[in-house]
Amino acid sequence: MAITGPRGAAPTAPVTAYQPGQAPSRTAPAVLHRRPRTAAPARTAGHGTHPAAGDQHPTEPARPEGARGHSGSEEGENPEHSGAPSQHGGTVPAAEGAADGHGAVRLAVHTADPITRLALVSYVRQFPHLALTRWSAAADIVIASLENPDAAAIGGLRRQLPGDPQLLLIVEGAWTANLHSALDAGVRAVIFRHDFTWDRFGEALREVQAGHGDLPTELQGRLMDQVRQTHREVLTPRGLTPGGLTLREADVLRLVAEGYELQDIGSKLGYSERTIKNVLYGVIKRHRLRNRAHSVAYAIRCGLI
Structure with missing residues (x-):
């Protein structure tokens, strides 16, 4: 079961007249006929010398606001310079922006399902304070998808990730891993796939960003039982x-x-x-x-x- 992208994202129209980020030419296109000098129209106050709306190049389609400068490439193709559009017309700072003091939280997506990956990337790119990076070593938070959240899967995931990132897990099967070991591996939030919504995901992401945790109530109760057992059977006797x-x-x-x-x-x-x-x-x-x-x-x- 794959996670699909958030609805309402504006499509990016193709650009044929100029490259992303390049200002449109102020000269009249060559395909327009030059008007006779004797019939030059009077300037309208406030319009200056800008070309009229009807003089736009016929091969340049109109693009929605916020789509300018977006190359449409997948997350992390160039973590040093790439940006990502937000729903407000801005761009997500590059991954190195946080290191330069821009305050962006660096995220990496770790999943084998390409549809889930694209959906998560599409959602994260809506927020200017989040920066996507392909390199897990540079990430503050790693979003990972696990089919079977057992001890072997979490241990294998942790060994693949250098550094000490915080983990937000989206899990498919029943949770069988030891919660103490999972927390020690860096797990800060867990979302079961059958409970997944974009609102739920956004809430969990905010909690992890703030240094908090976000676990389903089922896992919270299990963690309490494990803590009590550890205290009674391991700590107190010693x-x-x-x-x-x-x-x-x-x-x-x-x-x-x-x-x-x-x-x-x-x-x-x-x-x-x-x-x-x-x-x-x-x-x-x-x-x-x-x-x-x-x-x-x-x-x-x-x-x-």
């Missing part, structure tokens, strides 16, 4: 927290954040002051922090205290 701190380290940082002195912390937890100092030093060294205040801020940011 005295660990999800953020990489031991329970003792979390208790010490919590009391430091509340303003207690090291001696008071030792009395509350049943340790010597030297032990408390060693605990704090271990946290600072392991997580490459600067001081106690930095370690407390780290624990708060990670939701550990």
Whole structure:
């Protein structure tokens, strides 16, 4: 099942009189007869010397606004210079625009189905703040289509993609991959093909751009079950927290954040002051922090205290 392109896209008419981006000639076409000098018409105020509408070249068809400068080539043919038309008449900046400070989000489309690829490219090209690139290494977000979203498929996809891009997956079959592994591979959003709409796709793309996630409710519930199981069966028996701190380290940082002195912390937890100092030093060294205040801020940011 292929995804078809969004409706309402204006077709680009062929250009035979001049190349895209070239200004039309201001001289009268040679096929028109020169008027006698004695019968030269008076100029109309405000029209200047521009040719009249009827003097346009007969081989140049009218083109819709926003189609000028579009070569009609497929996404990524020249990532250094190519642009893409938007529905407002502008063009999507080239892939290198983001690196030059233009603020474009670079996207790559990774799918074996050419119809799905063309539909996704057509949709993305409507938005000036999105830039298409053929090279996954240069992409901020990779849009990928998977028929069977199992561990092997997601692992294989991740090995094909250099760097650390965020993944927006459009999946066909039942999800069987481990969600922890999928998130570690960079998956930030998943859309089942039977739930696919362009509004749904646009919403997921916006969430990934903002650094958020977008998972179907079915996968959200499954992820909650996996997190609870990991916490009960793996972390708690080993005295660990999800953020990489031991329970003792979390208790010490919590009391430091509340303003207690090291001696008071030792009395509350049943340790010597030297032990408390060693605990704090271990946290600072392991997580490459600067001081106690930095370690407390780290624990708060990670939701550990």
